Amino acid sequence: MESIILLLLSGGVPYFALIERNKMLNAEKTLLLTAALLSLALVWAHLFSVKVSCYATTVALGSALWAVYRANKTTNFYRLGYYIVFVNAPLFVLFSEHALLYGVSLLLSLSGLYLVARFYDRKYGSANYLAIGGITLSTPYIGIFITIYLISIALYPPFPNAIAFLLNTLQGSLDQFEYFVAGTVFFANFYLAMKALQNALFGHSNPHIHYIDLSMKEKLIHLVLVMAMLSVSLFGLKEILA
Amino acid sequence: MENFILCIPGIPIVIALLLIFINKKEFIPKVSLTLSALIAVLALFGSYLVIRHDLSITGFGGLVIYNELSAILVPYVAILGLVIRKYASKYMWDEAGYKRFFVLLNFIFAAIYLLVMSNHLIVLAIAWQLMSIGLYLLVSFNVGSKTAVKNAKWTMYIHKGADFVFMLAVILLYKEFGSFDLSTLSQTWLKMASDPVSNPTIVMIGFLFLAAAMMKSAIVPFHIWLPYTSEAPTPVSALMHAGVVNVGGILLNKLAFLLLLTPVVLNVAFAIGLFTAIFASILMLAVPDIKRSLGYSTVGQMGYMIMEVGLGAFSLAIYHLIVHGIFKATLFLESGGLIHYARRDPNIPERVSYKLFWESNTEYKSSNTYYLIALFTVVPLLIFAGVKMFLSEEFFEFNAAIVILAFGWLTGTQLFLSFFKVSKADSIKVIVALVTTFLLIILTYEFIGLTLEHFIYGEHALLFYQAATLNVTFAMAVIILIVILVVGWLFMYKQHFSETDKSVTVPDRARWAFYRTVAHEGFVFGLLNRLRKGKK
Numbered sequence: 058m059e060s061i062i063l064l065l066l067s068g069g070v071p072y073f074a075l076i077e078r079n080k081m082l083n084a085e086k087t088l089l090l091t092a093a094l095l096s097l098a099l100v101w102a103h104l105f106s107v108k109v110s111c112y113a114t115t116v117a118l119g120s121a122l123w124a125v126y127r128a129n130k131t132t133n134f135y136r137l138g139y140y141i142v143f144v145n146a147p148l149f150v151l152f153s154e155h156a157l158l159y160g161v162s163l164l165l166s167l168s169g170l171y172l173v174a175r176f177y178d179r180k181y182g183s184a185n186y187l188a189i190g191g192i193t194l195s196t197p198y199i200g201i202f203i204t205i206y207l208i209s210i211a212l213y214p215p216f217p218n219a220i221a222f223l224l225n226t227l228q229g230s231l232d233q234f235e236y237f238v239a240g241t242v243f244f245a246n247f248y249l250a251m252k253a254l255q256n257a258l259f260g261h262s263n264p265h266i267h268y269i270d271l272s273m274k275e276k277l278i279h280l281v282l283v284m285a286m287l288s289v290s291l292f293g294l295k296e297i298l299a
Numbered sequence: 300m301e302n303f304i305l306c307i308p309g310i311p312i313v314i315a316l317l318l319i320f321i322n323k324k325e326f327i328p329k330v331s332l333t334l335s336a337l338i339a340v341l342a343l344f345g346s347y348l349v350i351r352h353d354l355s356i357t358g359f360g361g362l363v364i365y366n367e368l369s370a371i372l373v374p375y376v377a378i379l380g381l382v383i384r385k386y387a388s389k390y391m392w393d394e395a396g397y398k399r400f401f402v403l404l405n406f407i408f409a410a411i412y413l414l415v416m417s418n419h420l421i422v423l424a425i426a427w428q429l430m431s432i433g434l435y436l437l438v439s440f441n442v443g444s445k446t447a448v449k450n451a452k453w454t455m456y457i458h459k460g461a462d463f464v465f466m467l468a469v470i471l472l473y474k475e476f477g478s479f480d481l482s483t484l485s486q487t488w489l490k491m492a493s494d495p496v497s498n499p500t501i502v503m504i505g506f507l508f509l510a511a512a513m514m515k516s517a518i519v520p521f522h523i524w525l526p527y528t529s530e531a532p533t534p535v536s537a538l539m540h541a542g543v544v545n546v547g548g549i550l551l552n553k554l555a556f557l558l559l560l561t562p563v564v565l566n567v568a569f570a571i572g573l574f575t576a577i578f579a580s581i582l583m584l585a586v587p588d589i590k591r592s593l594g595y596s597t598v599g600q601m602g603y604m605i606m607e608v609g610l611g612a613f614s615l616a617i618y619h620l621i622v623h624g625i626f627k628a629t630l631f632l633e634s635g636g637l638i639h640y641a642r643r644d645p646n647i648p649e650r651v652s653y654k655l656f657w658e659s660n661t662e663y664k665s666s667n668t669y670y671l672i673a674l675f676t677v678v679p680l681l682i683f684a685g686v687k688m689f690l691s692e693e694f695f696e697f698n699a700a701i702v703i704l705a706f707g708w709l710t711g712t713q714l715f716l717s718f719f720k721v722s723k724a725d726s727i728k729v730i731v732a733l734v735t736t737f738l739l740i741i742l743t744y745e746f747i748g749l750t751l752e753h754f755i756y757g758e759h760a761l762l763f764y765q766a767a768t769l770n771v772t773f774a775m776a777v778i779i780l781i782v783i784l785v786v787g788w789l790f791m792y793k794q795h796f797s798e799t800d801k802s803v804t805v806p807d808r809a810r811w812a813f814y815r816t817v818a819h820e821g822f823v824f825g826l827l828n829r830l831r832k833g834k835k
Contacts, residue, residue: 191442191443193396193399193442194395194396194442194443197396197399204436208432213428213429213431213432214424214425214428214429215425215429219428223421223424223466226466226470227469227470227473240463240467243463244459244463247459251452251455255439255448255452258442259439259442259443259448260442260443260445260448261443294421297421298360298362298419298421298479
């Protein structure tokens with residue numbers, strides 16, 4: 058029962074069943090709601106030691122694969138954000154001991170992605186990154202932060218998602234099927250993040266767009282977020298080395 | 300002071316962070332070069348300490364180490380880094396993203412130093428993955444080019460595969476041995492090697508590490524990322540061919556004592572390395588694009604390196620990767636200068652080699668040349684082998700001899716084929732140059748191979764040859780070598796010196812199929828394109 062609640066909170070099932078079909082919320086609000094549900098799930102998993110059933114893992118994997126399919130089609134940072142949560146849902150079901158660390162890491166990366174999406178929304182009128190491509194040269198600072206958040210989601214160290222993933226796979230007692238699920242999510246995260254990275258960062262600058270980079274205040278906010286991510290990484294690393 | 304040497308991996312990160320805050324373009328290379336010179340000095344000092352006092356410097360809770368392997372590799376990487384940064388300071392001046400380039404370059408160097416100096420599997424895993432992402436961002440540096448970005452994507456996919464396989468191996472290894480500390484693990488493996496037991500998990504771990512090394516070192520069938528990434532800036536190409544592809548060999552050396560327990564992994568490494576060396580060398584000669592040709596040349600050399608590991612000649616692989624790295628980096632970094640000269644001078648720039656071999660036209664197609672070169676190549680080799688046998692009993696156990704001799708022969712042949720097209724091929728100068736180079740290669744390999752082996756692995760060096768069950772006896776090695784030499788020289792004689800009937804021009808079907816395979820680079824890219832079109 059607990060694992061099903063966990064799945065409903067962190068997985069894509071409620072979204073695909075209710076929100077998407079009825080178009081109840083826009084992408085920004087859906088991302089915020091998903092993040093809130095994920096936080097609830099983390100608290101839930103932390104309070105109750107959730108016993109994972111193979112059934113819940115399979116459903117989570119199915120939902121994750123469907124989310125990968127949907128995320129592959131989106132070029133919107135908000136949508137990408139909540140699809141990433143759904144893709145990672147199987148890991149919250151699988152990782153028992155250090156799921157909180159992985160969840161916090163993911164939430165931090167998603168917060169960054171949310172800030173980027175909001176920046177795009179305000180400056181360019183939409184969180185769609187495809188038409189704004191080529192920002193590496195035009196607006197390098199936002200380019201750096203997008204790279205950091207997406208690399209983190211793609212499970213590359215030294216960012217906390219990778220460290221937490223490693224910690225959980227090392228210290229958890231996963232069976233072969235669960236390793237397969239973890240491996241699938243590992244590659245799914247990588248694929249989606251790298252695709253977004255390639256489309257958002259690279260290519261020629263669009264001459265019809267007036268590019269605007271981050272202001273000093275925005276840079277500081279992002280910097281604090283990155284520092285927080287690195288702090289979580291250090292904590293995770295200490296756990297592994299211990 | 301000693302512990303300061305262990306900060307080497309952190310210095311490039313400090314440089315990168317400093318560069319972010321520097322706005323004046325002139326200061327970017329100055330800061331980068333000054334601090335990387337400091338790394339080189341520290342590295343040389345560290346090597347001095349290791350050699351002089353015969354000690355390993357460990358620190359940060361045993362996470363990093365400056366041992367014999369680091370003492371050889373860190374100065375190499377540091378000096379390479381210095382040269383590449385110096386070259387890039389002018390080469391990249393007019394490129395958009397000058398600062399970004401230096402920041403990324405320093406990050407990837409930090410990852411390489413960390414990888415070489417790591418004494419802990421988690422640190423190694425982090426460095427391993429940092430290299431992947433650093434490489435991706437450098438290969439796609441030319442962000443406006445669709446092909447550069449596409450090739451960077453392929454590079455990234457293969458490297459992510461390597462990361463995944465590596466992490467899987469680390470997890471299995473931890474579950475099996477309960478430690479991440481490489482020094483402790485090496486001692487455990489060494490003890491186990493004296494009383495080997497067949498354990499499928501250990502074999503699996505060995506295979507996973509081999510696969511990870513193969514992916515990063517562009518070994519067939521994971522080679523596709525290397526020949527097509529030459530669109531990256533020249534300093535990045537130099538770094539890729541001289542530094543990044545070598546990490547497979549470095550990893551296998553770090554885990555050498557684990558591979559003592561898995562002879563089957565060594566045998567597979569030998570077979571795959573051999574195939575890669577031959578396949579890539581043929582493709583190198585066949586592809587019409589000079590950059591791809593260089594890429595395949597590196598793939599072939601990496602095949603050679605893995606082959607040496609498969610034979611138990613771990614230290615020779617280290618020597619090979621350093622020598623190849625210097626050679627290939629020089630080629631890439633020299634290319635800009637050559638283009639510069641060629642633009643000023645419509646003829647080939649006059650260098651010493653040009654003056655020596657190209658000036659006058661003389662007839663060269665005579666069988667006397669062939670006999671002379673064959674004689675002067677084979678006889679000194681046999682004399683050398685004989686003297687070595689007489690002086691050192693160890694030579695019988697030094698099974699890498701076959702590799703050294705075959706490499707000498709192959710390199711000699713390559714040199715011969717290169718000079719054969721030269722107008723002065725009949726000249727005694729060419730023959731002397733050939734024979735001298737050939738002997739120099741043999742002697743250097745023999746001398747440095749053994750020296751490195753004693754330095755890095757000491758008394759345990761011979762264990763690797765015992766573990767490599769493809770271990771050939773000296774007599775077998777000589778027989779194989781003589782067969783290779785005779786067949787090779789006969790082929791060359793038939794190809795270039797005997798009168799052939801030019802009227803028969805239609806090749807048979809087997810030859811034609813071979814040619815098609817080589818011309819299409821083994822059909823790998825055709826297959827990938829077909830798969831992509833099928834998807835669409």
